[in-house]
Amino acid sequence: MVVSRASGAASLSLLCIAAFAEMAMAHDHHDGDSKIADGDTVSQEPIDTILWIHIFIQMFAYGVIFPIGMVLGITKSRWHVPTQIVGSILALLGFFLGHAHGGREFVGGNVHSGFANILQLLLIGQVVLGLYLKGHWEKGVNGRIRKLIRPCHSIIGKAMPVLSWTQMIFGGITTLGFCQGEHLGQCLAHFIMGSAFIAYAVLLTIILLVGQVWMRRCGRSQEFVDSAVIGAWGCVNTFTEHRWGTAWVKNDWQHTTMGIIWWCAGLAGMWLSKDRDGNPKRNFIPGFVIFMTGWAMSAHPQELMVSAMTHSMFGKTLMAAGLTRIIEIAFVLKDNQSTSEDGRSWNSFQYIPVFLLYAAGFLFMGATEEQMALVHNSALDGVSYILILYSLAFLVFLFSNMLIRLYDRLANPAIDIKNPANGHARANGRTVEEGRLHDAEEFELDGLMSDDEGDESRRMLRRSEDRTSLDTPSTLGKNNEASVN
Numbered sequence: 001m002v003v004s005r006a007s008g009a010a011s012l013s014l015l016c017i018a019a020f021a022e023m024a025m026a027h028d029h030h031d032g033d034s035k036i037a038d039g040d041t042v043s044q045e046p047i048d049t050i051l052w053i054h055i056f057i058q059m060f061a062y063g064v065i066f067p068i069g070m071v072l073g074i075t076k077s078r079w080h081v082p083t084q085i086v087g088s089i090l091a092l093l094g095f096f097l098g099h100a101h102g103g104r105e106f107v108g109g110n111v112h113s114g115f116a117n118i119l120q121l122l123l124i125g126q127v128v129l130g131l132y133l134k135g136h137w138e139k140g141v142n143g144r145i146r147k148l149i150r151p152c153h154s155i156i157g158k159a160m161p162v163l164s165w166t167q168m169i170f171g172g173i174t175t176l177g178f179c180q181g182e183h184l185g186q187c188l189a190h191f192i193m194g195s196a197f198i199a200y201a202v203l204l205t206i207i208l209l210v211g212q213v214w215m216r217r218c219g220r221s222q223e224f225v226d227s228a229v230i231g232a233w234g235c236v237n238t239f240t241e242h243r244w245g246t247a248w249v250k251n252d253w254q255h256t257t258m259g260i261i262w263w264c265a266g267l268a269g270m271w272l273s274k275d276r277d278g279n280p281k282r283n284f285i286p287g288f289v290i291f292m293t294g295w296a297m298s299a300h301p302q303e304l305m306v307s308a309m310t311h312s313m314f315g316k317t318l319m320a321a322g323l324t325r326i327i328e329i330a331f332v333l334k335d336n337q338s339t340s341e342d343g344r345s346w347n348s349f350q351y352i353p354v355f356l357l358y359a360a361g362f363l364f365m366g367a368t369e370e371q372m373a374l375v376h377n378s379a380l381d382g383v384s385y386i387l388i389l390y391s392l393a394f395l396v397f398l399f400s401n402m403l404i405r406l407y408d409r410l411a412n413p414a415i416d417i418k419n420p421a422n423g424h425a426r427a428n429g430r431t432v433e434e435g436r437l438h439d440a441e442e443f444e445l446d447g448l449m450s451d452d453e454g455d456e457s458r459r460m461l462r463r464s465e466d467r468t469s470l471d472t473p474s475t476l477g478k479n480n481e482a483s484v485n
Contacts, residue, residue, distance in 0.1 A: 034105060041107040042177035048103030055171070057094035061087045062119075062164035064399075070157050071403050075410035081134065088127055095120055104175075112174035115167050122156055122163070129153040165195065169365075178370045187368050189255075194365030196233075197318075201357035202400050208350055209404045210412075212343030221280035222337070223329075224273035230289055231266020234259045250301075258296055265289045282335045287325035287353075294318025294360070307372035309382035310389075314363035321356035328353060359393040 035043040065087035072080035095116065106113070129149050138146060169191055173179045179187035207215055207222065215222055237259025242252040269285030298315020302308040329335065332347050339345050366389045375385050 036105055036107055040177060041110065041180055042175070043105040045104045047175070048101055050097055051101035051103060054094050054097040054101060055175075057090055057097065058171075059168065061090040061094060062160070063168065065090065066164060067161045067399075067403055068406070070161065071407045072410070073154075073157055075407060077410055081130065084127075084130065088123060091120075091123055106174060110174045112167070112170040115170050119163055119167055122160070126153065126156050126160070129156070169195075176370070176374070178368065183368070183370055187370075190368045191365055194361045194363075197357050197361030197364065198396065201354055201361065201397075204354045204357065205397075205400050206404055208346055208354065209401070210408050212338035212346075216337045216343070219280060221273045221282050223269055223283045223286055224280070226286040227266045227269025227273065229266075230269065230286060231263045234262025234264070234266055237262060254296065254300065258293065261292065262289060265292075280337075282329050282333070282337075284326045284329065287322045287329065289322070290325065290357075291319050291322030294320075294322060297364075302372075304372050304376045306375050306382040306385065307367065307369075310363060310367045310372065310386060313386050314360055314367060317356050317363060318360045321353045321360055324349070324356065325353040355393070355397050358397045359390055362389045362393045362396075 035045065037043075065083060069080055069083040069087055072083055098113075098116065130153060132149055133146070133153060137143075173187070238256055239259075241255035241259060242248065265285055265288070269283060269289075272283040272285060273281055275281040294315040294317065296315075297318065298312050300311055302311055328347075328350055332349050333339065337343075339347050363386070366385070375382070
């Protein structure tokens, strides 16, 4: 039944392709009457309604529906397939609308259109792989093929949010004609580094809400992983921020020395992530590196006032993130991994450094030279622009929390306190909670008794359990009948 519905949805997608194919083929940016001026990558016409619809449909499909479908797929929800089908249909519709608009023209071969083709091929491949897996063909050669297809389907699905984020950035810079020529280097630095801060914030959110127990089991402190990444990133920055063979300028010195302090601090953080007995130990190094990075970035000289305000606010936000991270580890958690043993609780203060990293990422992504010039030449003032960036940070912060909460609810359903069994009773009628108590009793007996005493006590415990199981509602009547007879 599910396969037939999926096949029907696939047929509908093909109809969408047929309906918009002619419109897409008729749209060409490379005609001789192009309105793009020499040296520019976009024309001066405004964005028309069809292109706005394309933008909102693709943002909704790739930015909202597909991430939700990914979470539903990870948790094996029955809503995974319907959600992904809706997203695929919208994505196809938006793809063809992107080739059917009028108004503003874009130079051919731009990064957004090229990456769109790659993304669309991955989406089609993902749909085909999903339909194959839904067929549940597991016998013979299909069983071996399925073992290869399942991880491919899983990897593409988990990579789709990252690829979608990249494509949305490409769409923004293509629409405005940014990041061309001499602006490319600083544009890459801002968008890569800003996205890295946001990705780090997402990972911290996941660890805070659902990953505390996993971090405790992995045998490494979180600061070991953070310091390793900081060290590796510092090595890359040390040798890539200056174009070797050319004269050194102020920005080269600042970015290169920033890379040096990152790998030096990363090595120190990795060393401090173990105590004298080799156990995981938390430390201040990653938070301190974030603080120093914010201080250095806020001191970069800027030509425009709005650029100085944005970079200053970015630096202060990053400094606050590093400082609150140190306070969280040293005084809120007191060097522990979490505030509770079960890892399902947290202190409200722990949200502060996480959100500030989201905000810092958006501030840095929004501080490129061309964006600053655009804001400077508009009626928008620096304060309003910074508030807009903070608003975007709040939205992504909210959506990340919603996705993680959705995963937690589906993967770890809450146990009904009034009915502890909650549908999860064992075969002999005992609830999960009683099973936990039984395991705890055996553990205590193992620690307090010798081998001979332990064997005898276990036999007594099993006999008492057998007597208890005879008193369950399903056998109570039979026991009474047997005693009467």
